[in-house]
Amino acid sequence: MLLVNLLSTAVALASFGSAACIRDDPTIQATEPKYLFIFGDSYTRTNFDIKGTKPSSKNPLGNPAWPGLTSSGGKNWVAHTITDRLVSKYNNDTLTYNFAVGGATVDRAITGSSPKTTVTEQVKIWDDNLKSKPSYAKWTSSNAAVGVFIGINDIGSTYMKSNTDEILTKVVDKYFSLLEHLYNSGVRKFFLIKVPPTNRTPLMRNRGSATVKNVTEAVTFYNNYLDKKTIKWRGHHSDLKVKVVETHAAFNTALDNPTKYGSKDNKCTNSDGKTCLWKDSYHPGIQIQKLVGFQVKDALRDIGIW
Template sequence: MDTKSRRPPKHILLAFCAIIALFYLFRIRPRHQTFAQVNSIVDCCEATHDKPEGLGQAGHSWAGWQTVENMFIFGDSYSDTGFDVVGEQPSEEKPMGNSPFYWEHTGPRWPMLLTETYNDSAIKTYCFATSGASVDKTIDNNVVPPDFVEQVERIFIPSFVKDNSEESSWKPETSLFVVFFGINDNRLLEMMPGSRTSETQRRMLERYSDMLQTLYDNGARNIMIVNVPPMGRSPSGTNKISRFIATWNQALSEMAITTTRMLRGAKILEFDAFDFFNRGLDDPTVYQQTSHIKITDDRCAAYDEEWKRAVEIDAFDEDCGIALKDYFWWDALHPTPSVQDALAEQIAEYLRHGKVANTANATSVTHKSHRQSGHRFED
């Protein structure tokens, strides 16, 4: 008899692998399982199961940007819109709730523009991002609240999950959760003794993964994580932070894959902010909104104070010689409003088509290694 005829059918092998994987994941998986451990569990199925397809690292079909009705955003100053959870809530008339569309600090941020300018549907956005926030301040000793953990556990869950009012109701299938952390985490790593940085970053990323699980446990099914921009190219950039960010971003990509495998029915998207920023820094004309920018590798100190008070985007200071809007960087860390505008449009394009700012890891690594050798960086 032909030996091939005695082999179990392919669908039986797949079912067997799935049973083994589920047993390990749900019966003996420790709470803080590493990415490598998760990968070893699912490797048995790699030979007979195609890798995930879709946007970013999504393992399930993405229903589309046009289906989104609610956005919940977690992050730091790059995403902070000044939203107060106890104030006026988002509505059809005011999609950002009590967040002003033109925020007095630096104009509209990308969440505002994504919600009201580059949207394909009527969206209500709840932005919990807070300037200075990191993933878990108990790990990095950050004094700025609330961190990612608190934004989820003390703001989102009590206010928008389970026994809440009809006004705050939302559906998992039409809601998008956006997570944009890592800038402050990796800056804080710069201040730590070298012997502690690797272990501390591992714990930060582990906590990040835990919070994705918590969001999933509380209804999140469409989650977009945003990796860290090339802060080594900011006016305050160093080779050290570039190295930290390279490790961080690689771990996020792996996290997206393992999280997709572990969370049934979840759509994990990954927007490549690192690549988006590099493109604009290399050539501002690549984005229509930044095509007028003249200086990408520095900022003018005279405009630093403008970050802290109301200012017109066309602000001009004689000591700087050119208008604020003609700089890529507003201060040592933050981009000008034109960059925020381009970022919002590119995120929308990514959510529509999955083709923008979503390059392969090899391309991103090339960018990173190329930038780290620049003369502006100091350890």
């Protein structure tokens, strides 16, 4: 399992922090729960299984058990990073259903890749288990939000093709058809995370300047089209609250100042997630995750979940 990832940094800690605050301080009364439904890839996953333990005020992430395990069995770093700052601020319970799976794309029929899962399939799981507002998740349009962080693998499997822009247009169009489906199911609050500068990952940089150029162009096209679709979608629904989360500033802040963030340079990798800015050649470590995580926290405030 990867370390808890970008989107989950804010989501998981706010969930845990708020519940912990309620449990540890008898003078604070628990509020009605809020719900987050998360879709995405390895940058987002926590290995949640809808068939396992469901999120609750005492265990807001459900499963795996808080604070999660790394592949080596150690405690996840997330429990020791920004908990204190969130615990003191949020007193409500935020229950998180995270359907993200490593390697996911929006829809395998578009990219021609063979990921373990797709957002299309993740939304189907949501339909089968949560759309009906079951007894264990009585969500409403006012107390629930959907978060999506997808596109990295869609770009990774298409940036070398001659019709990359055409494929990514179809990818984002499908993405928004899934969002519209969730809207029609009753969700009104959304936060969408842009693809980060994957052209700056060690993996892509090691492949040479031509790869960096193609990936840069693909990321720019994807994110710009995501912006355009969001504006258009917002215009179709007066009751829609949607926030697009920009990731480049967070990544570049750390990558342009590596020593400030505890790394000897912006190229090294370390599986501990701490001593380098990259956990591996394609996934960020703790410092970058924290920076993006706080942006997600702000987005949740802006759409009225926190």
